[in-house]
Amino acid sequence: MRTLVIAEQDRGRLAPATLNVLGAAGELGGPCDLLVVGHDCAAAVESARVLPGVEHVLVADAPVYADRLAENLAELVVAVAPGYSHLLAAASTSGKDLMPRVAALLGVNQVSEVIAVESPARFRRPIYAGNAVATVESDDPVKVLTVRQTAFAAVAPTGGTAEVVELGQRIEAVATRLVGEQLAESERPELTSARVVVSGGRGLGSREGFELVYRLADRLDAAVGASRAAVDAGFVANDLQVGQTGKVVAPELYIALGVSGAIQHLAGMKDSKVVVAINKDPDAPIFEVADYGLVADLFEAVPELTEAL
Amino acid sequence: MKILVPIKRVIDYNVRVRVKSDHSDVDLANVKMAINPFCEIAVEAAVRLREDGKADEVVAVSVGPKAVQEQLRTALAMGADRAIWIETAEDADLGPLGIAQLLAALVREEQPGLVLLGKQSIDGDNNQVGQMLAGLLGYPQGTFVSGLEVVDEGIEVVREVDGGLQTLALRLPAVITTDLRLNTPRFIRAPDIMKSRRKPIAHTGAEQLGVSPAAGPRLLAVHPPEPRAGGIRVDSVGELVERLRQAQVI
Numbered sequence: 001m002r003t004l005v006i007a008e009q010d011r012g013r014l015a016p017a018t019l020n021v022l023g024a025a026g027e028l029g030g031p032c033d034l035l036v037v038g039h040d041c042a043a044a045v046e047s048a049r050v051l052p053g054v055e056h057v058l059v060a061d062a063p064v065y066a067d068r069l070a071e072n073l074a075e076l077v078v079a080v081a082p083g084y085s086h087l088l089a090a091a092s093t094s095g096k097d098l099m100p101r102v103a104a105l106l107g108v109n110q111v112s113e114v115i116a117v118e119s120p121a122r123f124r125r126p127i128y129a130g131n132a133v134a135t136v137e138s139d140d141p142v143k144v145l146t147v148r149q150t151a152f153a154a155v156a157p158t159g160g161t162a163e164v165v166e167l168g169q170r171i172e173a174v175a176t177r178l179v180g181e182q183l184a185e186s187e188r189p190e191l192t193s194a195r196v197v198v199s200g201g202r203g204l205g206s207r208e209g210f211e212l213v214y215r216l217a218d219r220l221d222a223a224v225g226a227s228r229a230a231v232d233a234g235f236v237a238n239d240l241q242v243g244q245t246g247k248v249v250a251p252e253l254y255i256a257l258g259v260s261g262a263i264q265h266l267a268g269m270k271d272s273k274v275v276v277a278i279n280k281d282p283d284a285p286i287f288e289v290a291d292y293g294l295v296a297d298l299f300e301a302v303p304e305l306t307e308a309l
Numbered sequence: 310m311k312i313l314v315p316i317k318r319v320i321d322y323n324v325r326v327r328v329k330s331d332h333s334d335v336d337l338a339n340v341k342m343a344i345n346p347f348c349e350i351a352v353e354a355a356v357r358l359r360e361d362g363k364a365d366e367v368v369a370v371s372v373g374p375k376a377v378q379e380q381l382r383t384a385l386a387m388g389a390d391r392a393i394w395i396e397t398a399e400d401a402d403l404g405p406l407g408i409a410q411l412l413a414a415l416v417r418e419e420q421p422g423l424v425l426l427g428k429q430s431i432d433g434d435n436n437q438v439g440q441m442l443a444g445l446l447g448y449p450q451g452t453f454v455s456g457l458e459v460v461d462e463g464i465e466v467v468r469e470v471d472g473g474l475q476t477l478a479l480r481l482p483a484v485i486t487t488d489l490r491l492n493t494p495r496f497i498r499a500p501d502i503m504k505s506r507r508k509p510i511a512h513t514g515a516e517q518l519g520v521s522p523a524a525g526p527r528l529l530a531v532h533p534p535e536p537r538a539g540g541i542r543v544d545s546v547g548e549l550v551e552r553l554r555q556a557q558v559i
Binding site for chain 1: 328434478537
């Protein structure tokens with residue numbers, strides 16, 4: 001038994017999610033290697049090399065991997081897969097894009113969004129927007145998994161001494177080309193790893209109304225999230241959406257402002273440690289999951305709260 | 310260009326599911342079923358491409374027992390030209406890989422220029438079939454797509470990724486999976502339903518397609534999620550702040 005974790009990257013740096021995936025890998029038992037693939041990823045390799053529990057850091061650093069296209073990455077992972085019993089990646093957009101393609105090329109199933117490891121072949125995962133939890137078992141010779149990062153503790157960022165192994169393969173897809181990227185710039189903590197998340201919904205009324213969320217978030221050094229309604233209404237960019245079809249978060253404190261609490265939204269935040277809801281509708285479903293609920297007008301209560309902190 | 314649109318019959322997204330008391334699965338008896346919302350977006354996108362003259366034919370396909378014909382009729386009423394039902398047994402234990410294997414065999418027969426699917430079904434929440442299909446066929450993939458444009462011999466897609474948006478150019482044939490913001494599916498009018506009844510639904514199965522689809526991972530048990538402990542209502546911002554201080558989260 002041997003596990004390969006595909007590192008999550010954010011612009012050439014190792015993303016924090018990698019540490020949570022290694023946490024999940026640790027629960028499988030058995031030795032673990034980490035694959036870092038991309039271009040100019042020296043910083044990521046430097047961080048990867050000292051992660052505890054990692055024996056080898058496999059590095060594929062070449063211009064052909066700069067855009068991290070699933071077509072290239074999948075073939076690379078399949079090329080290094082022999083000898084591994086488990087292939088793991090974060091259930092991020094890149095992990096979800098890549099791993100099913102890898103599994104299909106290997107002719108095996110893939111298990112998505114694992115939230116618990118019961119044995120090396122048995123896993124738990126949410127289904128039906130988190131309204132049920134399935135326990136599944138796989139007989140496949142290789143288990144291909146994506147891991148819900150918020151469900152596993154991160155390993156320490158230092159303390160290991162892995163051996164770095166350069167990979168020679170250069171795989172280039174000819175049918176796919178990156179045209180451009182529009183990445184949202186933010187000074188705030190990253191949504192999926194933040195300790196505090198302040199989230200806004202349709203109740204904010206407008207893009208200007210969302211300023212209330214930003215001000216409270218800045219006071220708490222929190223990340224900003226949003227419901228689908230707020231994204232669709234154009235108040236904020238789509239990458240802030242929390243829910244079944246957006247990001248899944250589990251911070252220490254989740255503050256929902258003007259969010260009604262549709263089941264699709266709850267699927268993305270109900271594992272938060274403490275949930276606060278402020279909403280003027282006393283019957284909003286968000287109050288069913290809130291530890292502390294305040295029925296009030298946002299435009300009075302939120303500035304007062306920001307002031308009081 | 311021909312567009313193939315695989316769709317899935319799932320529980321209606323407004324229904325709150327219940328887990329069976331023996332924990333064998335969720336209870337789907339007498340529950341309202343519908344076309345998966347992401348699949349509906351895929352059908353809409355395909356029909357719009359045909360209306361814009363970028364495609365000649367839209368073929369809807371669904372894998373499952375007899376009841377999936379209902380959702381194929383919905384796709385036909387939305388504007389798909391014809392439909393294909395890949396029949397499987399009522400108790401078939403297919404996972405995304407098995408479904409992708411069946412669809413790959415159909416793609417080899419039908420030779421569409423584009424396969425458009427939803428990014429995930431709201432029952433299994435797997436988010437796998439499109440990527441698996443692309444892998445099996447060796448096609449390029451554009452996942453989580455919120456914008457698309459047919460250009461020359463290819464297609465440009467805008468993808469919703471962590472951190473923002475990404476634009477890819479894919480050479481056809483390709484596989485695309487749709488995100489929520491790609492479009493708003495049209496409302497189906499009564500005359501469209503009448504017209505859809507005259508459109509053909511062809512029938513096939515694993516044997517005719519020459520595939521023995523893989524079984525999915527074994528489902529051992531289904532449980533309700535851990536319930537959250539009941540919360541309290543506070544009367545003022547002051548009380549809220551005090552409670553949060555006590556809970557040591559601020």
